[in-house]
Amino acid sequence: MEKQIESQGLSRRKFLKVGGGITFLVTAVGLPALVFKKGEIGESKQISAWVHLASDGTVTIYNPASEMGQGTMTALAAIFAEEMDADWSKVKIEDAPVEPEIYGIGWGGERGGSMLTVGSRSVSGHYNNLRQSGAQARYVLLSAVAEKWGVDRKELKTDSGLVFHPKSNKKITYGEIVEFVKIPESVPEIPDSELKNPKDFKLIGKDYQRYDIPFKVDGSAIYSGDIHVPNMVYAAIVRSPVNGTQPELKNETAIKNIKGVLDLVSLNHGIGVVASNMETALKAKAMMEITWKGDPKAKSHNSQDAYEEYEALSKSSKTGSIVTQSGDLNRELPKAQKTIRADYKNDYIYHAQMEPLNAVAHVKADSAEVWVGTQASDGTRNDVANHLGLDFKAVNLHTCYLGGGFGRRSMTDFVIEAVDISKAVNLPVKLQWTREDDLQYGAFRPISLQKLEAGIDQNGNINSWKHVVIGTGGGLLGSGADIPFYDIPNKLIEVRNIDHGVRTKHWRAVGHGPNKFAIETFVDEIALEQKKDPYQLRRELMKNHPRELAVLDKVADMAKWDSPVQEGRARGIAFAERSGSLAAGVCEISLDRSTGKIKVHKIWGSLDGGVVVHPANAKYQMEGSLVMGLSSVLFESITFKEGQVEQSNFYDYPILRMEDAPEEIILEIIPSTEKPTGIGEAGLPFMGAIISNAFAALTGKRLRHMPFTPEKVLEILSS
Amino acid sequence: MQYAFILNGKPVQVTAEEDANLLWTLRERLKLTGTKFGCGVSLCGSCIVHIDGKPVKSCITPLSQAVGKKVTTIEGLSDDKSHPLQVAWIEEQVPQCGYCQSGQIMQAAALLAENPNPNREEIIKHMNGVLCRCGTYLRILKAIEKTAQKV
Numbered sequence: 028m029e030k031q032i033e034s035q036g037l038s039r040r041k042f043l044k045v046g047g048g049i050t051f052l053v054t055a056v057g058l059p060a061l062v063f064k065k066g067e068i069g070e071s072k073q074i075s076a077w078v079h080l081a082s083d084g085t086v087t088i089y090n091p092a093s094e095m096g097q098g099t100m101t102a103l104a105a106i107f108a109e110e111m112d113a114d115w116s117k118v119k120i121e122d123a124p125v126e127p128e129i130y131g132i133g134w135g136g137e138r139g140g141s142m143l144t145v146g147s148r149s150v151s152g153h154y155n156n157l158r159q160s161g162a163q164a165r166y167v168l169l170s171a172v173a174e175k176w177g178v179d180r181k182e183l184k185t186d187s188g189l190v191f192h193p194k195s196n197k198k199i200t201y202g203e204i205v206e207f208v209k210i211p212e213s214v215p216e217i218p219d220s221e222l223k224n225p226k227d228f229k230l231i232g233k234d235y236q237r238y239d240i241p242f243k244v245d246g247s248a249i250y251s252g253d254i255h256v257p258n259m260v261y262a263a264i265v266r267s268p269v270n271g272t273q274p275e276l277k278n279e280t281a282i283k284n285i286k287g288v289l290d291l292v293s294l295n296h297g298i299g300v301v302a303s304n305m306e307t308a309l310k311a312k313a314m315m316e317i318t319w320k321g322d323p324k325a326k327s328h329n330s331q332d333a334y335e336e337y338e339a340l341s342k343s344s345k346t347g348s349i350v351t352q353s354g355d356l357n358r359e360l361p362k363a364q365k366t367i368r369a370d371y372k373n374d375y376i377y378h379a380q381m382e383p384l385n386a387v388a389h390v391k392a393d394s395a396e397v398w399v400g401t402q403a404s405d406g407t408r409n410d411v412a413n414h415l416g417l418d419f420k421a422v423n424l425h426t427c428y429l430g431g432g433f434g435r436r437s438m439t440d441f442v443i444e445a446v447d448i449s450k451a452v453n454l455p456v457k458l459q460w461t462r463e464d465d466l467q468y469g470a471f472r473p474i475s476l477q478k479l480e481a482g483i484d485q486n487g488n489i490n491s492w493k494h495v496v497i498g499t500g501g502g503l504l505g506s507g508a509d510i511p512f513y514d515i516p517n518k519l520i521e522v523r524n525i526d527h528g529v530r531t532k533h534w535r536a537v538g539h540g541p542n543k544f545a546i547e548t549f550v551d552e553i554a555l556e557q558k559k560d561p562y563q564l565r566r567e568l569m570k571n572h573p574r575e576l577a578v579l580d581k582v583a584d585m586a587k588w589d590s591p592v593q594e595g596r597a598r599g600i601a602f603a604e605r606s607g608s609l610a611a612g613v614c615e616i617s618l619d620r621s622t623g624k625i626k627v628h629k630i631w632g633s634l635d636g637g638v639v640v641h642p643a644n645a646k647y648q649m650e651g652s653l654v655m656g657l658s659s660v661l662f663e664s665i666t667f668k669e670g671q672v673e674q675s676n677f678y679d680y681p682i683l684r685m686e687d688a689p690e691e692i693i694l695e696i697i698p699s700t701e702k703p704t705g706i707g708e709a710g711l712p713f714m715g716a717i718i719s720n721a722f723a724a725l726t727g728k729r730l731r732h733m734p735f736t737p738e739k740v741l742e743i744l745s746s
Numbered sequence: 747m748q749y750a751f752i753l754n755g756k757p758v759q760v761t762a763e764e765d766a767n768l769l770w771t772l773r774e775r776l777k778l779t780g781t782k783f784g785c786g787v788s789l790c791g792s793c794i795v796h797i798d799g800k801p802v803k804s805c806i807t808p809l810s811q812a813v814g815k816k817v818t819t820i821e822g823l824s825d826d827k828s829h830p831l832q833v834a835w836i837e838e839q840v841p842q843c844g845y846c847q848s849g850q851i852m853q854a855a856a857l858l859a860e861n862p863n864p865n866r867e868e869i870i871k872h873m874n875g876v877l878c879r880c881g882t883y884l885r886i887l888k889a890i891e892k893t894a895q896k897v
Binding site for chain 1: 762763765766767770773774775777778779780781782783784785786787789790792819820821823824827832835836839840841842843844845846847848851870871873874875876877878879880881882883884885886887
């Protein structure tokens with residue numbers, strides 16, 4: 028079978044094309060030169076682009092994705108180690124070099140796309156490639172042993188870092204193979220039939236610890252701000268308070284005279300100060316007096332007025348971009364027996380990753396070196412190279428741990444700033460954003476108004492569904508607006524956009540947060556209006572979608588949905604998909620009616636993520652995303668006044684604290700043999716709706732504008 | 747200016763400006779980078795270290811306040827991740843991005859040093875000022891409770 032495949036054309040050329048990732052591919056893109064130089068090899072060898080094997084048995088696997096807390100550096104290595112049959116206790120994980128030709132993935136999971144860690148796509152995107160690459164590494168080892176022992180490769184078996192030949196009872200460790208392993212001229216694509224049978228998996232779907240955690244309990248994990256380079260200087264920047272305005276520094280001499288200030292660097296959007304130490308850079312930044320020039324679009328943006336602008340746009344006869352259209356809504360909706368309408372709103376929110384943006388850059392005459400925690404490693408390399416007019420290969424990018432990303436760190440604005448300043452002063456520079464910089468020069472999850480309308484037919488069924496999302500941020504608005512799992516014959520889902528000239532960006536789960544809030548709250552409103560149980564209404568709507576139904580049923584079962592709730596408490600339920608994963612949640616809340624504070628006691632969550640590579644971590648990602656989601660739902664709001672962000676730090680942009688965390692979070696993953704889907708955001712989208720739905724069950728009043736701050740709650744209660 | 751203090755059990759001398767700050771001295775002058783910068787104004791706790799056993803926000807602490815005192819950072823909590831909280835943190839797999847965790851552990855260590863067996867309410871009250879964005883609070887709570895039971 029395998030021979031046949033080889034003869035069918037897994038030639039070197041084809042192999043290169045499919046990007047199997049072994050030897051010649053490695054040399055082709057110039058990975059460490061030590062690999063194939065005999066005599067310089069020392070005690071270890073790189074046996075494919077993905078793995079380095081040492082004679083003591085240490086297996087170093089390259090991590091192709093950014094590690095920002097989601098834990099995929101462990102899961103990805105586990106997939107590879109599974110098929111290589113490596114001894115997990117001897118596995119080390121290092122970041123892969125920035126070589127998207129090898130380590131990148133396309134949106135369909137094809138090899139050679141980008142090394143962009145977004146959209147919960149790392150495990151789902153790399154799954155097949157890493158199984159294949161791991162199996163190929165195993166093939167290389169088996170071939171070497173077969174030749175050495177003069178036996179048929181197919182008679183050899185492996186077991187966690189050991190090759191053995193049952194017929195002769197010979198065995199050898201992977202580490203011992205290093206001495207004689209040769210990389211074959213061609214390595215075949217291993218057919219699926221020769222990959223591990225999932226029932227033999229030792230890692231995939233099993234319990235194992237995260238690789239990064241020990242480094243995160245003693246301060247030894249390295250984030251980019253932790254980097255020190257000889258002769259490094261420190262930089263801070265005052266950036267335009269209104270996006271698009273340009274700076275004019277009024278007190279240049281005074282700033283330059285501050286002891287320790289080395290230089291000032293003018294940028295389009297701000298002024299950088301370079302100093303011999305961090306304190307001086309930050310002090311000088313605070314002392315700069317700047318006049319901001321220009322009259323950009325953002326200057327006229329007042330976010331509290333935006334909802335009126337959206338309302339007006341919703342009445343325009345001009346259609347926006349259509350997310351989904353089916354049946355004939357314009358014909359059917361007017362014929363409905365009953366029409367139900369509701370509007371939902373959500374303010375801008377900020378990423379608030381705990382590590383404020385920072386980067387270290389050293390621009391030299393014809394090269395650049397950059398240290399950064401980024402979600403876009405090749406994108407950063409490319410942007411830096413293009414910005415400086417350098418070849419990609421002249422940019423040496425060192426990836427670091429990210430102190431949170433959530434979408435903010437897939438932008439490269441902060442890296443380009445560090446590069447500009449380093450170039451200007453001709454020294455290595457550590458650029459540090461303050462929290463205020465990070466917040467006020469943020470790029471936010473867009474504000475939106477969501478107008479929903481449902482037509483109920485004479486049988487009490489939802490016959491028509493109209494959902495118009497109106498907001499800013501263009502393409503960020505539509506994600507999650509579709510509801511393919513709810514069988515409603517006539518649907519029109521549409522996005523309308525107004526550009527306010529302010530910065531917006533993907534924020535964990537993107538549009539799914541606001542859109543699922545609106546959709547799933549609206550379903551609840553329809554249920555109450557129709558005197559139906561909201562869980563049962565969803566069951567009816569998704570009766571032809573067994574996977575979705577199973578997830579919903581699971582969470583209802585876990586939460587004992589039909590059982591009575593403790594006095595003073597109520598439950599809410601919702602369903603949401605994200606990145607292919609299906610999730611449902613139930614929460615139990617109570618309310619302090621004097622302060623307006625909502626207390627979340629329990630959250631139950633169910634998840635179908637296909638094959639789950641690292642279940643313990645998958646659950647933890649779901650826990651994290653629903654806690655972060657809860658934070659956004661209860662507390663978070665960015666407002667603009669004349670284009671300027673009104674908040675500045677955690678005192679006026681509070682995020683959830685320990686006292687507001689749910690008392691208990693109970694999660695279950697539904698076993699599946701379907702292909703893996705993205706898990707890192709799946710717990711977030713349903714959060715707005717479960718809280719709003721529980722609140723309605725508790726009070727009979729409806730929260731339709733996120734965040735549900737105590738002030739808003741009190742206002743709703745007294746309405 | 748010269749500043750002398752005991753850092754993680756060893757005497758250190760630092761030459762720095764008059765307005766030198768403890769956080770940036772630890773991170774940039776002494777290259778002990780486990781202590782993190784999060785907000786700069788004592789609102790998040792990523793920068794927590796101990797001075798004479800008490801938790802302080804190093805981001806707002808002038809270096810002069812450390813003079814003659816014992817400063818302990820996450821690097822000095824143990825040599826080998828063996829502090830009971832570090833052990834519990836690994837067992838419970840607490841960190842996600844990890845950035846706030848030095849501050850979390852240092853804050854928790856100060857609590858247990860003073861009150862070896864805090865109840866849940868006391869833990870929450872003590873830990874409430876240390877922010878985490880990844881949603882690790884329940885595991886932090888569990889790790890502290892577990893450690894408290896052992897102590």
